[in-house]
Amino acid sequence: MKITSTFLLFVLFFFTVSPVSSQTPFKRGVNLTNWFQTSGSKQIQFTKYTKKDFENIKSLGCEVIRLPINLFYMTNGKPDYTIDPLFFEFLDQAVSWAETLSIYLMLDNHTNDDLASKNPDLENVLAKVWTQMAGHYKNRSEYLLYEIMNEPNGITTSAWGKIQQTAIDAIRRVDAKHTIVVGPSSFNTYNELSQLPVYMDSNLLYTFHFYDPFLFTHQGATWVTPSMASLANVPFPYGAAQMPTLPADLAGSWVNSSYNNYQNDGTVAKIKQLIDIAVTFKNNRKVPIFCGEFGVYMQNSNDAFRVSWYDAVRNYLEEKGIPWTIWDYQGGFGLFQKGTDALFDYNLNIPLVKALGLTPPAQKTLVIRPDSVGFPIYTDCIGEKIVESDNAGDGTIDYYSTTEPNGGKYCIYWTGSAQYSYIGFDFVPNKDLSALVTNNFAVSFLVRGNTPGTKFDIRFVDTKTADPLDHPWRMGYTIDETMAPMDGKWHKIYVPLKNFKDQGSWDNGWINPTGSYDWKATDNFLLVSEQGDLKGKSLWFDSIYLTNKDTLKINNSTITGISAIPQRGNLISVRVYPNPANNSVTIYYEIKTSEEVAIDIYNMNGQMVKSLQHGRQFPGMYTLTWNPRDTGNASNTRGVYLCRFSLDGKIFTRKIAFI
Numbered sequence: 001m002k003i004t005s006t007f008l009l010f011v012l013f014f015f016t017v018s019p020v021s022s023q024t025p026f027k028r029g030v031n032l033t034n035w036f037q038t039s040g041s042k043q044i045q046f047t048k049y050t051k052k053d054f055e056n057i058k059s060l061g062c063e064v065i066r067l068p069i070n071l072f073y074m075t076n077g078k079p080d081y082t083i084d085p086l087f088f089e090f091l092d093q094a095v096s097w098a099e100t101l102s103i104y105l106m107l108d109n110h111t112n113d114d115l116a117s118k119n120p121d122l123e124n125v126l127a128k129v130w131t132q133m134a135g136h137y138k139n140r141s142e143y144l145l146y147e148i149m150n151e152p153n154g155i156t157t158s159a160w161g162k163i164q165q166t167a168i169d170a171i172r173r174v175d176a177k178h179t180i181v182v183g184p185s186s187f188n189t190y191n192e193l194s195q196l197p198v199y200m201d202s203n204l205l206y207t208f209h210f211y212d213p214f215l216f217t218h219q220g221a222t223w224v225t226p227s228m229a230s231l232a233n234v235p236f237p238y239g240a241a242q243m244p245t246l247p248a249d250l251a252g253s254w255v256n257s258s259y260n261n262y263q264n265d266g267t268v269a270k271i272k273q274l275i276d277i278a279v280t281f282k283n284n285r286k287v288p289i290f291c292g293e294f295g296v297y298m299q300n301s302n303d304a305f306r307v308s309w310y311d312a313v314r315n316y317l318e319e320k321g322i323p324w325t326i327w328d329y330q331g332g333f334g335l336f337q338k339g340t341d342a343l344f345d346y347n348l349n350i351p352l353v354k355a356l357g358l359t360p361p362a363q364k365t366l367v368i369r370p371d372s373v374g375f376p377i378y379t380d381c382i383g384e385k386i387v388e389s390d391n392a393g394d395g396t397i398d399y400y401s402t403t404e405p406n407g408g409k410y411c412i413y414w415t416g417s418a419q420y421s422y423i424g425f426d427f428v429p430n431k432d433l434s435a436l437v438t439n440n441f442a443v444s445f446l447v448r449g450n451t452p453g454t455k456f457d458i459r460f461v462d463t464k465t466a467d468p469l470d471h472p473w474r475m476g477y478t479i480d481e482t483m484a485p486m487d488g489k490w491h492k493i494y495v496p497l498k499n500f501k502d503q504g505s506w507d508n509g510w511i512n513p514t515g516s517y518d519w520k521a522t523d524n525f526l527l528v529s530e531q532g533d534l535k536g537k538s539l540w541f542d543s544i545y546l547t548n549k550d551t552l553k554i555n556n557s558t559i560t561g562i563s564a565i566p567q568r569g570n571l572i573s574v575r576v577y578p579n580p581a582n583n584s585v586t587i588y589y590e591i592k593t594s595e596e597v598a599i600d601i602y603n604m605n606g607q608m609v610k611s612l613q614h615g616r617q618f619p620g621m622y623t624l625t626w627n628p629r630d631t632g633n634a635s636n637t638r639g640v641y642l643c644r645f646s647l648d649g650k651i652f653t654r655k656i657a658f659i
Contacts, residue, residue, distance in 0.1 A: 393421030
């Protein structure tokens with residue numbers, strides 16, 4: 001049988017373009033926002049969500065979680081875009097939870113900021129980051145999906161389609177198994193789906209987003225232009241008698257035009273007509289499609305109208321066989337009642353959850369009961385049901401410092417902050433600590449500092465009620481060198497709650513103490529630079545607990561030689577230990593931003609004897625060990641050496657003595 005080239009091309013096209021299945025293995029889900037959407041891996045508060053949250057989401061009837069990630073910011077940036085191992089440490093745990101619970105997890109590269117139009121090297125960057133991601137996860141289960149990039153914009157879909165192909169190819173060179181999620185430009189609009197190229201890959205899922213009519217879904221939004229903060233109570237479906245007056249600040253803008261046409265756009269029929277554009281693409285291409293985002297901002301919207309919109313959109317998507325993930329879970333577009341702590345058993349918006357075809361648990365009335373046992377506030381990471389709420393004051397706060405933690409993997413590092421800055425731990429929900437006060441519980445933690453004379457406060461802050469005479473009252477205690485000498489060693493602090501003093505309140509002005517602090521409504525615990533700034537100073541904290549047992553142990557009591565230097569460029573601190581030394585030294589240093597770092601050892605004659613580090617490094621703390629015998633002259637290692645630091649061309653030195 002003679003096989004023509006035309007026949008071969010047909011066979012190739014059929015087997016590479018036709019999807020394995022036009023159906024996805026999931027139907028409904030949520031976007032888990034504001035978790036991995038940070039400016040770097042060290043800003044991720046991993047305990048914001050736990051395996052229990054994944055279980056709760058699944059119990060609603062969700063089968064997929066879309067996880068937005070600021071993926072480019074989880075790297076060391078130009079030119080290599082090497083992914084930070086700390087990011088993988090966190091994400092691996094989330095992946096494992098999803099696999100254990102048999103819930104799909106979509107890793108969504110949510111790096112926005114108009115990168116498609118402002119980053120001329122976007123194609124290369126995508127290839128680099130996705131090659132690493134695919135290499136790391138290629139052997140994980142089918143419950144994992146890769147979404148190349150959220151809402152590309154500022155570029156035509158034709159041009160974007162070619163860039164997207166490069167990313168597909170980069171993934172497939174490493175991972176032939178996992179489904180890749182692809183979408184069009186113009187913020188993943190359904191109108192651009194048909195402009196995508198025909199990709200020769202059978203394991204793709206095509207995505208689009210749906211926020212129509214925008215006048216309704218984004219009323220109250222401040223991040224659009226012009227701001228729609230003044231627009232509220234737009235109905236859905238349209239009703240002339242229910243329409244609010246157009247705010248004067250929106251007159252003459254595109255919002256004005258949308259307002260005038262809302263009688264046509266604000267209908268169920270119009271929603272179906274627009275979704276049908278995506279359906280037509282699905283049918284013509286014979287590919288699976290997915291609505292990755294849809295939702296209504298709750299700030300200024302009437303809840304009943306909001307529920308009506310979700311009901312209409314969700315039902316039509318499912319009628320057309322389109323799986324979906326709503327934007328979002330706990331945020332401004334989410335499943336919880338506005339203005340609450342978004343607690344799963346107490347604050348779900350039941351009509352909305354039901355409109356999405358999900359099954360909510362019976363809701364309970366929240367009663368804050370007195371804590372009867374202690375709990376961790378920080379142990380390697382912030383405790384559960386506690387939210388980071390700090391103010392670094394132009395300084396640095398690192399919750400994942402690897403510089404000599406006392407026990408686990410990490411400790412908190414704090415430096416460079418202005419006076420009155422703080423490390424904050426917000427209790428969600430608020431805490432009733434009254435029984436702990438009565439039962440003689442204490443704040444217990446470890447601290448070390450590098451500058452004699454450094455003082456700071458520990459503080460509790462209660463809630464502010466609607467009473468005009470009430471304020472966020474403070475109870476505080478000052479930690480000074482009589483309790484913890486700032487000598488570079490770990491020291492144990494144990495302060496009974498009864499010993500805290502009423503410190504008044506700051507509430508748009510200073511209010512003197514009145515004895516009004518309410519331990520039954522404690523909102524925050526803070527570490528505060530109340531007594532002075534931390535310029536050129538550093539503090540480390542570890543193992544922060546509320547407890548009635550003074551059992552903390554100092555595992556390393558020999559840490560000394562910490563010496564901060566005034567910040568020079570982006571080098572924040574350096575420590576050499578021991579110094580002087582008779583064997584080897586360890587060099588600890590921190591950089592503020594991603595930098596080209598060179599660290600070399602010179603003798604006093606100006607000759608380089610050892611190169612310790614050359615190359616780009618992430619922001620963070622680092623350690624290097626050096627033994628003079630490494631120079632090859634074991635018989636003559638005594639003397640003084642210079643450790644030369646070079647960061648992006650800025651050079652300074654530190655002396656090291658061997659005796």
